[in-house]
Amino acid sequence: MSNIAIISTDTTSDSSNVNRPVTSKPRGICAYYKTDRGCYQGDKCKFLHGESERLTPFDKSKICRFYAAGFCRRGDQCWFKHVDSATPGSSSREPPSDPHEEEYLCSICYDKPTTYGLLVGCSHIFCLQCIKNWRGSQGKSSDMVEAGTTKTCPMCRISSRFVVPSSLFLAEGDPKKAESIEKYKASMARVKCRYFKRSRPQRRFCPFGRDCFYKHENADGTPYVFDHGADFYMEASFVTPRG
Ligand SMILES: [Zn+2]
Ligand SMILES: [Zn+2]
Ligand SMILES: [Zn+2]
Numbered sequence: 001m002s003n004i005a006i007i008s009t010d011t012t013s014d015s016s017n018v019n020r021p022v023t024s025k026p027r028g029i030c031a032y033y034k035t036d037r038g039c040y041q042g043d044k045c046k047f048l049h050g051e052s053e054r055l056t057p058f059d060k061s062k063i064c065r066f067y068a069a070g071f072c073r074r075g076d077q078c079w080f081k082h083v084d085s086a087t088p089g090s091s092s093r094e095p096p097s098d099p100h101e102e103e104y105l106c107s108i109c110y111d112k113p114t115t116y117g118l119l120v121g122c123s124h125i126f127c128l129q130c131i132k133n134w135r136g137s138q139g140k141s142s143d144m145v146e147a148g149t150t151k152t153c154p155m156c157r158i159s160s161r162f163v164v165p166s167s168l169f170l171a172e173g174d175p176k177k178a179e180s181i182e183k184y185k186a187s188m189a190r191v192k193c194r195y196f197k198r199s200r201p202q203r204r205f206c207p208f209g210r211d212c213f214y215k216h217e218n219a220d221g222t223p224y225v226f227d228h229g230a231d232f233y234m235e236a237s238f239v240t241p242r243g
């Protein structure tokens with residue numbers, strides 16, 4: 001179980017932030033913001049300023065790098081602050097040094113990922129950790145049955161059953177991406193399925209059935225094959241989604 005806050009139905013936060021994935025671990029409520037002195041950390045505080053807040057002042061005050069560099073295609077929908085970085089005196093704003101470099105920033109935290117988390121089906125860019133946190137928070141929703149089979153991209157809502165870790169960003173359509181996905185699937189297939197392992201030999205069970213990416217193996221080492229796929233088994237069960 002992760003501690004990542006879920007997207008709540010709370011209507012007090014401003015609308016542009018409703019869909020913003022919460023990626024930093026909530027540390028709780030700030031002990032100072034209600035005091036007469038106030039919170040000396042101000043915008044830099046990494047604790048929540050209010051019971052109904054989802055984002056800390058620190059997260060809220062992050063500045064949009066795209067806007068600062070001249071253009072942010074998200075406009076009003078952007079999760080980050082649109083402020084001009086050009087301070088009086090410093091002459092010209094620096095354009096993004098390399099347009100390709102700019103492309104490879106994580107859509108959640110706007111940092112350059114050290115390990116990318118590639119989704120199957122779209123070319124959105126995420127850090128492995130950011131997208132895992134996002135998917136973890138999705139799994140906490142009431143709709144666990146659905147969340148267990150597919151999770152969606154926070155940018156385009158395309159569903160993807162897993163995230164492929166990669167040291168390079170690979171776009172959809174790139175043969176190298178297909179190759180990475182196959183390699184990743186092969187690596188998963190070498191790992192014993194934890195649902196299967198937990199089930200009794202007389203009554204084998206995995207919510208993903210034959211769609212499972214993990215290994216289903218009989219005691220004698222032969223593969224166990226389910227009659228049905230995830231659609232069938234998910235209907236009948238209520239499971240905690242895997243990470
Ligand atoms: Zn504070
Ligand atoms: Zn922006
Ligand atoms: Zn990120």
Ligand SMILES: [Zn+2]
Nearest residue numbers: 122124153156
């Ligand atoms: Zn996407």
Ligand SMILES: [Zn+2]
Nearest residue numbers: 193196206212
């Ligand atoms: Zn399984």
